[in-house]
Structure formats: structure tokens, C-alpha cells
Amino acid sequence: MKVIVKRNTGMLGGIAGVALFVDDRKVKSLKNNEEYTISTDKDNVTVKAKQWFFGSKAVQLNHDESVEIKVNPVCLFLYFAAIILVFIGGINPAREVKLIFSLIGVTFLIFVLIFSMKSWFIIHKSKDE
Known part of the structure; x- marks a missing residue:
């Protein structure tokens, strides 16, 4: 299984990296417009992002999906x-x-x-x- 995660947060939050968590384990700190490929033998993985105390909800992804991390406009x-x-x-x-x-x-x-x-x-x- 392969999942591609891309950070696309624009200028906001561009100074610090966004920590990418896969199955509650930090795997990478992404810079803006950086991609990371998650390769695993599992059928699905849970992904979430975090920067300082700001974060995202966990999202479950299936094989061969491509997702983006964006800043919530609300x-x-x-x-x-x-x-x-x-x-x-x-x-x-x-x-x-x-x-x-x-x-x-x-x-x-x-x-x-x-x-x-x-x-x-x-x-x-x-x-x-």
C-alpha cells in the first residue's frame, strides 16, 4: 500500500514544519509543498498533522490515495x-x-x-x- 501526503499550507505556518503522524507515530516533519510517501503492508493507515499545539483530526486512508494538508480557512x-x-x-x-x-x-x-x-x-x- 502506498499513500502520498503533501503539505500545501501556503505562507501561513511556513516557518515551522508540520509534523506528520501515521498511526499515532511521528514519521516526518514536512515543509511547505513537500511530499511524503507512506509505504506499508496494512490495508489502511491513520494520518494526522500537528504544528506546535495546532493540529488536525485523524483521517483514515486506504491504499493508493493522495492527500493534502491545508490550513482550515474557518x-x-x-x-x-x-x-x-x-x-x-x-x-x-x-x-x-x-x-x-x-x-x-x-x-x-x-x-x-x-x-x-x-x-x-x-x-x-x-x-x-
Whole structure:
């Protein structure tokens, strides 16, 4: 059995490698646009990606599949929205508004960070299949 995994995360997260886990064992740290071929005698393997505390859900793959690791656009949007709320709270001159925006933004940011622990990356089948 052969499975090809390609990291395609763009500029975000490009500084650090994305750790590729196969059956809960780290096998490779992928740079952007790097491919890794998993060869095994098993009928299927479980793959997940992780970078610092951000990660992906585990995906079970069958033989001769090709998958890509991408950044989840929903997580990215929520992360930037939370940062903007915190920023608005910080620059607002009204004390009450500042406190409300800051609290909402920090709470939202904590939620996004927890959500991103298993959802920052998406592993999906490549378009060329």
C-alpha cells in the first residue's frame, strides 16, 4: 500500500514544519509543498498533522490515495476576527466599550485556540485523483 501526503499550507505556518503522524507515530516533519510517501503492508493507515499545539483530526486512508494538508480557512478567519475584537477594545476611548470588546475578544480568542487544537489543519484528498 502506498499513500502520498503533501503539505500545501501556503505562507501561513511556513516557518515551522508540520509534523506528520501515521498511526499515532511521528514519521516526518514536512515543509511547505513537500511530499511524503507512506509505504506499508496494512490495508489502511491513520494520518494526522500537528504544528506546535495546532493540529488536525485523524483521517483514515486506504491504499493508493493522495492527500493534502491545508490550513482550515474557518479557523483562520475566526482567529483574525478574535484579534480584531481585542484590537478594537484596546484602541477604543470609551472605558465600558473597551472592556466589553476586550472581554469578548479574549474569550473568543481562547475558544478559537481550543478549537484549533484539532481543526487548524484539514487533510483531504488531492484534486488530481
